[in-house]
Amino acid sequence: MKWSPRVKPIKIRRLYRAARLGLHDDDLLQTVGWELYGRCADIAAVADVYRDGLVPCPQCRTKVKRRIDPLFHASDGGTHENWFHCPHCTAxxxxxxxxxxxxxxxxxxxxxxxxxxxxxxxxxxxxxxxxxxxxxxxxxxxxxxCPRCGLMIRKPVFESKEQVVRHRRSRPEIECPKCQAVAFHVHGNIECAVCGYKRRWRDYRKSLKKRDERLECASCGHSFRWQAWRKSARSLRTGNPRPAREFVERWPKCRTAKARMIQIDRLLQALHGRGALAPLFIVGAARNIRQMLDEFASQI
Ligand SMILES: [Zn+2]
Ligand SMILES: [Zn+2]
Ligand SMILES: [Zn+2]
Ligand SMILES: [Zn+2]
Ligand SMILES: [Zn+2]
Incomplete structure (x- = not known):
């Protein structure tokens, strides 16, 4: 997957230096803004993958549906924890x-x-x-x-919340190999509460190494591995994609140099103080970027 690069801090510094003197260098604003836009669009796209389970094809960017339901792995609590699939019709x-x-x-x-x-x-x-x-x-x-297909299903058994959270942390994606519902690692076994699948954990782990989720693009025919895709997107993954999404939506609507400066500044302020987030957008270590953003904040 070809991702947009992070933006260099030197360009951002030049922008603020000009702003301090009351100047708006619109060429520079456009350059930095569109670089940020590309990066934000990628961050938002990666967040979408984890939300919707649709993976952009590395060749043509057509969205390919994963077979594993990403919502099963969302750790935001609530009813997601208790979802299960009908083993007959997968509702x-x-x-x-x-x-x-x-x-x-x-x-x-x-x-x-x-x-x-x-x-x-x-x-x-x-x-x-x-x-x-x-x-x-x-x-x-x-x-x-089942309300959809009418076939009989068994009430799923869920582990207590603590156990689920602990297992999620150590191994966030356990999928029942038989019915693809969420399965658990309990007492040395992998167990699926939905279809009753049970296997020794060790054997399951071994079989997992051989298996790999292969995705195929219906549009260009390219086939790729989810694991490799995920690795390529690692530097773009965040639990807080909102600043990126907002910038993607607002930046193209900016009509004046002043509006562009305001929009860039708004994004940087949203990154300011959120240590791990800023290095997704800007080249450099979190500490250095923070220092730079501190300076900008005191300037305004
Ligand atoms: Zn059903
Ligand atoms: Zn009857
Ligand atoms: Zn366990
Ligand atoms: Zn199952
Ligand atoms: Zn494709």
């Missing part, structure tokens, strides 16, 4: 969805036909339930039909 579900589906349209637990009645529910197969008893039963059951 992404929460167990709650399965319950709510039956609350709205009760079905027979045995033959899965729609039930008739309101206070008393009955099935064409002869089974009957009191409505309240039926819903109590829905709550307690560990096997319910």
């Amino acid at each position: 992404r579900l929460l167990w709650r969805d399965c319950r709510e589906f039956l609350r709205e349209s009760p079905r027979c637990f045995d033959c899965h036909n729609l039930l008739s009645g309101t206070e008393e529910l009955w099935c064409s197969c002869g089974k009957r339930w009191d409505r309240k008893a039926y819903h109590r039963s829905v709550k307690a059951r560990v096997r319910l039909p």
